[in-house]
Amino acid sequence: MKLHTLLNALPLVKPTSENPEITCIVNDHRKVEQGALFICIKGHTADGHQFAKEAAEQGASAILSEKHMDLPVPVVVVRDTKYAMAVLADTFYQHPTSQLHLVGITGTNGKTTTTFILDEIFKEAGQKTGLIGTISMKIGDRVIETKNTTPDTIVLQETFADMVSHGVNAAVMEVSSHALVQGRVNGCDFDVAVFTNLSQDHLDYHETMEEYQRAKGLLFTKLGNTYATPKFAVINADDPAGGQFIADTSAHVVTYGIDHPADFSAEHLKIGRTGTTFTLSSPEGKTEIALKLMGKFSVYNTLAAIAAGYVSGVPLETIIRTVEKVHGVPGRFESVDEGQDFSVIVDYAHTPDSLENVLKTIGEFAGKRVFAIVGCGGDRDRTKRPLMAKVACDYATDPIFTSDNPRTEDPLAILNDMEQGVKGRTYQVIPDRKKAIVAAIQAAHAGDIVLIAGKGHETYQIIGNQVLDFDDRQIARNAIKEYKKC
Numbered sequence: 001m002k003l004h005t006l007l008n009a010l011p012l013v014k015p016t017s018e019n020p021e022i023t024c025i026v027n028d029h030r031k032v033e034q035g036a037l038f039i040c041i042k043g044h045t046a047d048g049h050q051f052a053k054e055a056a057e058q059g060a061s062a063i064l065s066e067k068h069m070d071l072p073v074p075v076v077v078v079r080d081t082k083y084a085m086a087v088l089a090d091t092f093y094q095h096p097t098s099q100l101h102l103v104g105i106t107g108t109n110g111k112t113t114t115t116f117i118l119d120e121i122f123k124e125a126g127q128k129t130g131l132i133g134t135i136s137m138k139i140g141d142r143v144i145e146t147k148n149t150t151p152d153t154i155v156l157q158e159t160f161a162d163m164v165s166h167g168v169n170a171a172v173m174e175v176s177s178h179a180l181v182q183g184r185v186n187g188c189d190f191d192v193a194v195f196t197n198l199s200q201d202h203l204d205y206h207e208t209m210e211e212y213q214r215a216k217g218l219l220f221t222k223l224g225n226t227y228a229t230p231k232f233a234v235i236n237a238d239d240p241a242g243g244q245f246i247a248d249t250s251a252h253v254v255t256y257g258i259d260h261p262a263d264f265s266a267e268h269l270k271i272g273r274t275g276t277t278f279t280l281s282s283p284e285g286k287t288e289i290a291l292k293l294m295g296k297f298s299v300y301n302t303l304a305a306i307a308a309g310y311v312s313g314v315p316l317e318t319i320i321r322t323v324e325k326v327h328g329v330p331g332r333f334e335s336v337d338e339g340q341d342f343s344v345i346v347d348y349a350h351t352p353d354s355l356e357n358v359l360k361t362i363g364e365f366a367g368k369r370v371f372a373i374v375g376c377g378g379d380r381d382r383t384k385r386p387l388m389a390k391v392a393c394d395y396a397t398d399p400i401f402t403s404d405n406p407r408t409e410d411p412l413a414i415l416n417d418m419e420q421g422v423k424g425r426t427y428q429v430i431p432d433r434k435k436a437i438v439a440a441i442q443a444a445h446a447g448d449i450v451l452i453a454g455k456g457h458e459t460y461q462i463i464g465n466q467v468l469d470f471d472d473r474q475i476a477r478n479a480i481k482e483y484k485k486c
C-alpha cells in the first residue's frame with residue numbers, strides 16, 4: 001500500500017513529498033523489514049523515537065513520529081502516534097473487524113473462561129471462530145502464542161486480517177483494562193461488549209478503583225450504535241459497576257445475573273462435586289441447565305456467554321446444548337487426578353475476589369482439610385497481597401503462602417506483604433513453590449482438598465528476568481505419584 005493511501009486515513013496529516021510503498025507497519029525496530037512504516041511509541045520503559053534512526057537504516061520506508069526528525073526517509077509527524085497507529089493498522093489490514101462478528105469481554109475475573117464458553121457456542125452454531133486471550137490466540141484450530149491478554153494494535157489487526165482470510169466469521173476476545181487505557185483496541189469494531197465483574201486488581205497500574213473502573217468502562221462508551229448494525233452491551237446486573245456502564249453506553253443493553261432481576265438469570269443453584277445445576281430464565285422462558293463447571297462464579301460466566309451468544313443470533317437451544325458440554329478451561333478449577341484419595345485443584349485465582357470464589361466453591365463440598373497454596377505476583381498490585389492472604393486464612397484450614405511469579409521483586413518481601421494481612425492467624429510460609437506443593441500433597445489425607453492457586457495454565461515461573469519451566473499440574477502429578485504411590 002502506498003504511504004499516501006495509508007495517510008488518507010488521518011485527514012489532518014500533511015502529505016509527504018515522497019510516496020513510498022509500505023510493505024508492513026511495525027512499532028518495534030527489531031521487527032523492521034524493507035519497506036516498513038516504523039511507528040515511534042512512547043512506552044512505559046522505552047521511547048520508540050530513540051530507535052527511528054536504526055529503523056531507517058534497517059530499511060524502513062517511512063517513520064511516523066510525534067516530533068520532527070532529520071532522517072533520510074519521510075517522517076510523518078502526528079500529535080499522538082498511539083492513536084494514529086490504531087487507525088493505520090485498521091486501514092493497512094483493510095478494516096478486518098468490520099468483516100467479523102466481534103465480541104469483546106472485559107472485567108476483573110472470568111474473561112478467559114467466558115471467551116472459551118462463547119467460542120464453543122459459536123462453533124456449535126457452525127461458525128468458524130477466532131479467539132484472542134490470556135492463554136493464546138486461535139484461528140480455527142491454529143494456535144498462536146501471545147505475550148499479552150490483549151495484544152498490541154498491530155498484532156491485533158494483523159490477526160483479525162488472518163482470521164478473515166481464513167474464513168473466520170465470529171471472533172471473541174478478552175479486553176484488558178491495560179489495553180483499553182493504552183488504546184490497543186482502538187480501531188476494533190465490536191458488535192458485542194461483555195462485562196463480567198469488577199474487583200480489586202492492577203492498582204499498581206490504575207492507582208485507584210475509580211480509574212480501574214473508568215478503564216473498563218471505555219469498552220462500553222466506545223461501543224457505537226447504528227440503526228443498520230445494532231451493538232449490544234451484555235452487563236452483569238449483580239455487579240455494582242454494571243449500572244455505570246449501562247448509563248454510559250449507547251448500545252442495546254442486555255443484563256444477566258443471579259441476585260438481581262436480569263434478562264438472563266439463574267435460580268435454584270446446586271453446586272456439587274462434579275458440576276453445577278440451575279434454572280435459567282431467558283426471554284424464551286425457563287430451562288433446567290446442568291453444567292460440568294463448578295461454582296456460582298461459573299454460573300455467572302455461563303450466563304454472560306449465553307446472553308452474548310443469544311444477542312449474536314445463536315438459537316437458545318444450540319447455546320444450551322453447548323454450555324452443558326463445556327468441560328472447563330485449562331488451569332481453571334482443573335483437577336489433577338492420579339487416582340489419589342484426595343482432590344488436587346489447580347486454579348488461576350490471582351485476585352482476592354477470585355480466590356474467595358474458588359475457596360467458597362470448594363467449601364460447598366470439602367470434607368476435612370483444605371490446603372490452599374497461594375502466592376502473589378511480583379511487579380504487580382502490592383495492595384492485593386494482604387487481602388489474598390486473609391482470604392486464604394478465612395476459607396482454608398491449611399493456608400500455605402509461597403511464591404507466584406516474583407519477577408524482579410524479592411520473593412520474601414512479597415511474602416512479608418502477604419503476612420501483613422494475617423497477623424495472629426495460623427499459616428505456613430514455604431517460599432519455594434515446588435516444596436509448598438509437595439508439602440501439601442504429603443500432608444493430605446483421604447477426602448482432603450489441595451488448591452494450588454495463582455498460576456493455572458502457566459508453564460513457567462518468572463524469577464528475576466528468567467523464565468523457568470514450571471507447571472503446577474505437572475509438579476502436583478509427580479508429587480502424587482512419588483509420595484502417594486498412585
Ligand SMILES: CC(=O)N[C@H]1[C@@H](OP(=O)(O)OP(=O)(O)OC[C@H]2O[C@@H](n3ccc(=O)[nH]c3=O)[C@H](O)[C@@H]2O)O[C@H](CO)[C@@H](O)[C@@H]1O[C@H](C)C(=O)N[C@@H](C)C(=O)N[C@H](CCC(=O)O)C(=O)O
Pocket residue numbers: 027028029030040041042043044045046047048051147148149150151152153176177178179184
Ligand atoms: C505496562 C504495560 O502494559 N506495558 C505494555 C506496553 O509496553 P511498554 O509501554 O512498556 O513498551 P516499551 O517497552 O516501553 O516500548 C515502547 C515502544 O518502543 C519500542 N521498542 C522498544 C525497545 C526496543 O529495543 N525497540 C523498540 O522499538 C516498543 O516496541 C514500543 O513500541 O505495550 C506493550 C505492547 O502493547 C505491551 O506488551 C506491554 O505489556 C507488558 C509486557 C505487560 O506486562 N503488561 C501487562 C501489565 C498487561 O498489559 N497485562 C494485561 C492483562 C491484565 C489482566 O487483565 O490480567 C494484558 O493485556 O496483557
Ligand SMILES: Nc1ncnc2c1ncn2[C@@H]1O[C@H](COP(=O)(O)OP(=O)(O)OP(=O)(O)O)[C@@H](O)[C@H]1O
Pocket residue numbers: 107108109110111112113114134149174196197297298300301331332333347348349350353354355357358456
Ligand atoms: N465470574 C467470576 N467471578 C469471580 N472469579 C472468577 C470468575 N470466573 C473465574 N473466576 C476466578 O478467576 C480465575 C481466573 O479466571 P479467568 O482466567 O477466566 O479470568 P480472567 O478475567 O481471564 O483473568 P486475567 O485477567 O488474568 O486474564 C479463575 O481461575 C477463578 O478462580
Ligand SMILES: N[C@H](CCC[C@H](N)C(=O)O)C(=O)O
Pocket residue numbers: 149350376377378380404405454455
Ligand atoms: N494477567 C495477570 C496475570 C497474573 C498471573 C499471576 N500468576 C501473576 O504472575 O501475578 C497479570 O498480569 O497481572
Ligand SMILES: [Mg+2]
Pocket residue numbers: 111112113133134135149174
Ligand atoms: Mg484472561
